[in-house]
Amino acid sequence: MPTPLHTPRVNNNDDTVRLVKLLVKAGDAVSAGQLVAEVETDKANFTVESDRDGYVLAVEKALNDTIDVGSVLLWLGATADERVPTLAAVGASADSQTSPEASPPAPTLKAAQLLAQHGLSASDVPASAGRVTVADVEAFLATHSGGASNVQNQSSLSNPSNASNTSNLAIAAGSSEPLSPEERGMLRTVLWQRDEAVPGYVELAYDARAWEQAATEYQKRERLLLSPLLALLAHRLARVAAQNRKLNSTIVADRRHAYSSVNLGFTIQSDTTLYLAVVQNAAALGCREFIERLGQLQRGALAHALRTPDLTGATISFSSMARWNVSRHVPVLPPHTAIIVAHAMSRDGIGTLGATYDHRVLTGYDALAAVRAISTPEETV
Amino acid sequence: MTTHAVDMAAARNEIRAKVIDLASRTSTKKPTLGDDDLIPETGLLDSAAIMELIVWIETRFDIEIDQSDLTIENLGSVNSIVQYVGAHVRPMA
Numbered sequence: 179m180p181t182p183l184h185t186p187r188v189n190n191n192d193d194t195v196r197l198v199k200l201l202v203k204a205g206d207a208v209s210a211g212q213l214v215a216e217v218e219t220d221k222a223n224f225t226v227e228s229d230r231d232g233y234v235l236a237v238e239k240a241l242n243d244t245i246d247v248g249s250v251l252l253w254l255g256a257t258a259d260e261r262v263p264t265l266a267a268v269g270a271s272a273d274s275q276t277s278p279e280a281s282p283p284a285p286t287l288k289a290a291q292l293l294a295q296h297g298l299s300a301s302d303v304p305a306s307a308g309r310v311t312v313a314d315v316e317a318f319l320a321t322h323s324g325g326a327s328n329v330q331n332q333s334s335l336s337n338p339s340n341a342s343n344t345s346n347l348a349i350a351a352g353s354s355e356p357l358s359p360e361e362r363g364m365l366r367t368v369l370w371q372r373d374e375a376v377p378g379y380v381e382l383a384y385d386a387r388a389w390e391q392a393a394t395e396y397q398k399r400e401r402l403l404l405s406p407l408l409a410l411l412a413h414r415l416a417r418v419a420a421q422n423r424k425l426n427s428t429i430v431a432d433r434r435h436a437y438s439s440v441n442l443g444f445t446i447q448s449d450t451t452l453y454l455a456v457v458q459n460a461a462a463l464g465c466r467e468f469i470e471r472l473g474q475l476q477r478g479a480l481a482h483a484l485r486t487p488d489l490t491g492a493t494i495s496f497s498s499m500a501r502w503n504v505s506r507h508v509p510v511l512p513p514h515t516a517i518i519v520a521h522a523m524s525r526d527g528i529g530t531l532g533a534t535y536d537h538r539v540l541t542g543y544d545a546l547a548a549v550r551a552i553s554t555p556e557e558t559v
Numbered sequence: 560m561t562t563h564a565v566d567m568a569a570a571r572n573e574i575r576a577k578v579i580d581l582a583s584r585t586s587t588k589k590p591t592l593g594d595d596d597l598i599p600e601t602g603l604l605d606s607a608a609i610m611e612l613i614v615w616i617e618t619r620f621d622i623e624i625d626q627s628d629l630t631i632e633n634l635g636s637v638n639s640i641v642q643y644v645g646a647h648v649r650p651m652a
Contacts, residue, residue: 403599403613403629404606447607470626473610477626480614501585501605 180235180260182250185217186226186486192219193247193362197239205258206234215251222482226251233258284431285310288373292316312373364452370513376537379508380546384553386529392555396465406469408521411552412496413460413468415519416442418551419494420461425548426493428514429538443492443512444472446479453479454512456492497521509534516540517548564651565620571641577615578637581608594637616640622647 188195199216202208208228215226235253239245253262285293285300292315293300300310303318357365371377393407400406419425419440427436442460446453455475460468478484497509498521505525509518516539520532531553535545575592582590582603590603598604604612613634617624622644628634633643 397599401630401632403631403634404609405599406606408606473626473629476607476610477614477617480611481618501607 180253180255180262181230181232183214183226183228183252183254185239185245185247185249185251186224186490187247188217188219188222188224188484188486188489193366194244195219195224195247197241197243197245197251198223200237200241202234202237202252204234204236207258208232208234208254217245222484224484224486226486228254230254232256233260235260236262285315286312286373288312289315367513368510371511374513375511377511377534378537378540378542378545379532379534380542380549381506381530381532382546382549382553384529384531384550385527386524387527389529389553389555390524400466402469404473406465408496408498408500409469409472410465410555411498411519411521412442412444412457412472413463413465414552414556415494415496415548416440416457416460416463416468417556418548419517422544422548424540424544425517427516427539428493428536434539437493439493441491441493443495443515443518444475445495445497445509446476448479448482451479451482453484453489454492454495455479455484455488456490458487458491495519500524506530506532508532511536517545519549519552563621563649565644565648566651567641567645570620570644571637573619574616574640574644575637577612577619578604581612584608592637594641596637597631597635598637599631599635616644620644620648 185195187193195217196219197215198218200214201216202212202214208214209231210228212228213225214228214234217224217226232254233256235255235258237252238250239252245251285303286309289310289312290300292312293303293310298315298318303310303314305311306314306317389407389411393405393410396402396406396410397404419442423436424434426440427434429435439459440461442457443454444457446455455472455478457463457468457471457475460471463471475484475488478488492512492515495509495512495515495518497507497518499507500521500523503523505522507520507522509520511518511534515536517533517535520534522530522532524530531549533545533549535542540548571594575594578592578598579590582592585605585608592598592601592603598609613624613629616622616634624634624643628643632639634640
């Protein structure tokens with residue numbers, strides 16, 4: 179069965195990339211992990227790997243094309259003679275985990291509400307990006323009888339610029355300019371939280387001295403150059419998530435999707451770019467392994483040299499703004515995660531740990547229990 | 560080891576200046592640093608800044624620093640950094 183290889187998201191801030199190198203052509207045999215292409219953003223180049231053994235059936239993009247993250251880059255098949263589906267028939271999606279022959283993609287929550295309002299089902303509406311969105315429903319209604327006036331008020335759900343158009347506020351004179359790739363990426367992330375998640379926030383004051391002492395002792399014992407405090411906190415979060423499947427879950431089509439491994443996203447500010455670097459299978463790593471892996475990612479981010487697997491697949495996240503003496507911050511949830519823990523500065527031995535959580539997945543009690551568990555180091559640290 | 564020659568006396572000054580520069584970004588006071596001072600213990604640089612220093616050393620001197628080399632002994636002070644860099648490049652005669 180033909181399988182699409184999608185253009186990867188290389189970081190939260192870029193929703194397009196440029197195809198700068200094609201390493202395979204139709205008919206080539208490839209193996210899992212083999213490099214097939216190279217893409218670039220404003221900041222860096224990233225390689226794209228085949229995710230399976232097989233044959234390249236077709237390459238959908240041309241060299242130097244600027245291409246959307248999530249669009250089909252090329253098709254792979256188990257044999258070289260399989261027929262390539264047309265993109266119109268299957269959509270082109272980063273989010274879709276379904277095969278071309280699977281059932282229609284699930285609508286977003288607000289798209290589902292709009293569908294219900296008009297007596298439609300998700301299968302009636304073509305999805306432009308893997309899931310049926312409000313914009314897809316609106317486009318469908320616009321090209322079919324009736325409906326257009328009914329959806330006018332819904333426009334603001336999918337498009338923030340529409341929101342300003344339909345408001346009663348006058349817009350002062352000024353000029354309009356396009357968003358940078360970083361700004362577009364951030365917009366996309368915050369819109370996932372707005373349109374999909376139901377965010378809540380909890381916060382806990384805790385005795386930060388125990389953690390600082392544990393980190394200092396660990397650093398001395400292991401002769402580490404860097405304080406391992408944040409890495410140890412993040413590792414603790416990964417281990418707590420491994421023990422509580424709800425933390426490491428998201429909602430897909432009204433069902434809880436529990437991830438099979440804990441992939442920890444860790445925010446790293448590099449110049450003006452904010453990366454969410456991902457330690458894959460973090461809970462399975464020992465403390466020292468985790469610290470070293472996170473260190474590699476931090477160095478990669480500072481050099482703008484992270485690869486696709488370093489930036490994808492977060493199932494849970496950690497963010498600290500303590501180095502800027504921030505006493506409280508409420509982070510936005512990375513897409514398809516249930517919780518991001520926020521670490522802030524401590525004063526007089528009292529620190530603050532917060533968490534933004536997806537209330538569809540977790541209760542405030544769940545989130546607080548997770549934060550409380552993280553607030554004390556394990557005895558084995 | 561890289562093949563280019565490095566003036567180690569100039570390298571020492573550059574490394575010290577880089578540490579001071581990184582420290583200045585988060586400190587309101589003018590930082591001071593002796594070449595034997597253990598940088599992590601001075602509190603001048605937090606972990607992110609030390610990581611930035613490591614990436615800068617790699618780029619500036621065209622060397623690769625293995626993750627397992629990130630120890631106090633190897634890179635904890637200006638003197639140890641100079642020694643580490645000297646062991647990985649060809650010092651200028």
